[in-house]
Amino acid sequence: MQFSIYNYTFPPLLKYSISYLSVDSCYFPFSSARAVKPLLLLGTQPSSISTMQQAGSSASETEVTWEDQQNINKFGRLNNRLHEVEDEIKIAKETNESLEDAGNELILTDEEIVRFQIGEVFAHVPKEEVESRIEEMTEKTSNNLVKLEEEKESIIAQMAVLKKILYGKFKDYINLEED
Amino acid sequence: MSTSGGLTDRRGIPAAAFVEDVQIYLSQLNLDVNSALAILQERLQQYRVVEMKLLAQQRDLQAKIPDIEKCLDVVATLQSKKGTGEDLIADFEVSEGIYSRARIEEAESVCLWLGANVMLDYSCEEATVLLQKNLENAKASLEVLVADLQFLRDQVTITQVTIARVYNWDVHQRRLQQAAATPSES
Numbered sequence: 001m002q003f004s005i006y007n008y009t010f011p012p013l014l015k016y017s018i019s020y021l022s023v024d025s026c027y028f029p030f031s032s033a034r035a036v037k038p039l040l041l042l043g044t045q046p047s048s049i050s051t052m053q054q055a056g057s058s059a060s061e062t063e064v065t066w067e068d069q070q071n072i073n074k075f076g077r078l079n080n081r082l083h084e085v086e087d088e089i090k091i092a093k094e095t096n097e098s099l100e101d102a103g104n105e106l107i108l109t110d111e112e113i114v115r116f117q118i119g120e121v122f123a124h125v126p127k128e129e130v131e132s133r134i135e136e137m138t139e140k141t142s143n144n145l146v147k148l149e150e151e152k153e154s155i156i157a158q159m160a161v162l163k164k165i166l167y168g169k170f171k172d173y174i175n176l177e178e179d
Numbered sequence: 180m181s182t183s184g185g186l187t188d189r190r191g192i193p194a195a196a197f198v199e200d201v202q203i204y205l206s207q208l209n210l211d212v213n214s215a216l217a218i219l220q221e222r223l224q225q226y227r228v229v230e231m232k233l234l235a236q237q238r239d240l241q242a243k244i245p246d247i248e249k250c251l252d253v254v255a256t257l258q259s260k261k262g263t264g265e266d267l268i269a270d271f272e273v274s275e276g277i278y279s280r281a282r283i284e285e286a287e288s289v290c291l292w293l294g295a296n297v298m299l300d301y302s303c304e305e306a307t308v309l310l311q312k313n314l315e316n317a318k319a320s321l322e323v324l325v326a327d328l329q330f331l332r333d334q335v336t337i338t339q340v341t342i343a344r345v346y347n348w349d350v351h352q353r354r355l356q357q358a359a360a361t362p363s364e365s
Contacts, residue, residue, distance in 0.1 A: 073336050
């Protein structure tokens with residue numbers, strides 16, 4: 001994870017080079033559990049010192065209040081949770097597909113006894129029971145999927161609200177985008 | 180340190196103090212910028228170590244829960260077969276890729292692996308109760324762990340923000356000094 005604040009860059013290995021003469025615009029990127037590539041730092045020509053000083057003085061007057069910090073923290077939590085939910089949605093979709101395939105296979109087969117996996121063993125189960133079990137599992141996974149999608153929507157909405165607030169306060173000095 | 184809305188420590192994780200004003204913070208600590216930055220960096224490293232530990236614990240728990248649910252499933256199946264008088268025929272894995280057929284007759288009791296090379300015999304109902312309790316404990320621990328991780332990540336964010344602001348304040352000071360110096364030179 002790498003992030004830059006104003007003209008101070010943190011490379012992942014925590015070796016950093018400080019250049020006091022760099023950066024025309026400063027920014028305050030957001031760090032999340034995933035790698036967030038910050039926006040490119042702008043040019044480092046000495047001739048732009050005067051504009052830098054103006055930019056510098058206006059940037060450092062933007063103070064971070066406790067409320068801002070809490071908003072940033074909340075954004076971080078939501079972002080992490082969003083990634084977790086997306087992973088869970090992927091798994092749920094795959095499980096749904098497998099169950100559907102299993103159901104189709106079941107219809108095609110003409111054996112009366114099906115080996116159904118319970119725990120670590122394959123128990124011999126009559127076809128009808130297998131059908132009802134698969135139906136039950138499919139229903140459970142679909143409900144789970146619907147819940148997860150709803151959670152994802154709500155997280156995205158909350159993140160949009162926070163983004164508006166934080167961009168409003170910090171304008172260019174904060175980066176809340178990913179990659 | 181100047182703080183506001185202070186967070187209390189949580190299960191051994193020290194809370195990161197929120198800095199209202201960088202100048203006051205530095206003068207209270209009586210440190211120059213570089214040492215302050217070094218201390219904050221060290222704090223960040225410590226948080227990272229704890230985060231790794233918690234993530235490993237979370238992975239373990241997340242693997243354990245489906246296992247317990249599978250066991251519950253098996254016990255429930257055995258119990259349902261009990262009334263019917265039929266035998267349960269199952270194919271189980273003897274070794275990788277090799278399966279064998281087993282006939283499981285009326286099951287009065289099941290053996291549960293309790294860990295530490297200990298296995299105990301339980302009746303089906305007791306087994307269900309025990310497994311259910313284990314499952315609930317595991318889920319509760321997972322919840323606490325997730326909350327801890329969230330708290331930790333917040334502290335990491337606060338520390339990173341503080342590092343940025345301290346450094347930025349320092350840059351601002353240097354620029355002010357430069358601006359003060361150049362008019363006097365000319």
